[in-house]
Amino acid sequence: MLNCMELRLELVNGDANHWRRYHLAVHQDLFGEFELVINYGRIDTPGRTLRQSVGSETAALDLVRNSLKRRLTAPNRLGAAYKIAHLVADDRSIRQLSGTLERFDWKWDHRLNLVAA
Numbered sequence: 001m002l003n004c005m006e007l008r009l010e011l012v013n014g015d016a017n018h019w020r021r022y023h024l025a026v027h028q029d030l031f032g033e034f035e036l037v038i039n040y041g042r043i044d045t046p047g048r049t050l051r052q053s054v055g056s057e058t059a060a061l062d063l064v065r066n067s068l069k070r071r072l073t074a075p076n077r078l079g080a081a082y083k084i085a086h087l088v089a090d091d092r093s094i095r096q097l098s099g100t101l102e103r104f105d106w107k108w109d110h111r112l113n114l115v116a117a
Helices: 055-071 074-078 091-101
Strands: 004-013 018-028 034-041 046-054 083-089 112-117
Touching: 004 055, 004 074, 018 055, 034 055, 046 055, 055 091, 083 091
Parallel strands: 083 112
Antiparallel strands: 004 018, 004 083, 018 034, 034 046
16 A cells, blocks of 8 residues: 655756756545645745645556656657656555656666665
8 A cells, every 4th residue: 555655856958947856745644545745846946836635546646647647748848858866655656657657767876766665
C-alpha cells in the first residue's frame, strides 16, 4: 500500500532561460484519502501549489502518471526535457509507474539516489 511518494523533476535550458522544477507528492491522510500535492515553478522560487484528494491508491497513481506524461512533452514545448532529480517511493509504486518513469532521464546516477521507502 502506498503511504508516501515524492518525485522532483527539473528542467534546465540556459539558452532559453528555462529553469523549472516540478515536485509531486502523494500522502495518505488520517481519513484514508490520498492527496496529490503538485508544486511547480522556477527553480529556487516558491512556485505554485495544487492539491487534489482522491479516494484510492489507484486513482492517486493514475493522477501521477497523467502528470508525468504531460512533463514528457516538454522537449516539444520548451526545447529541453525534464530529468528526475529525486524519487522516494515504495517498490510497488515504482513498479506501477515504471513504464512512465523509464522514459525520463536521471539528473545523475539513479542507483545512488533511488530510495525505497
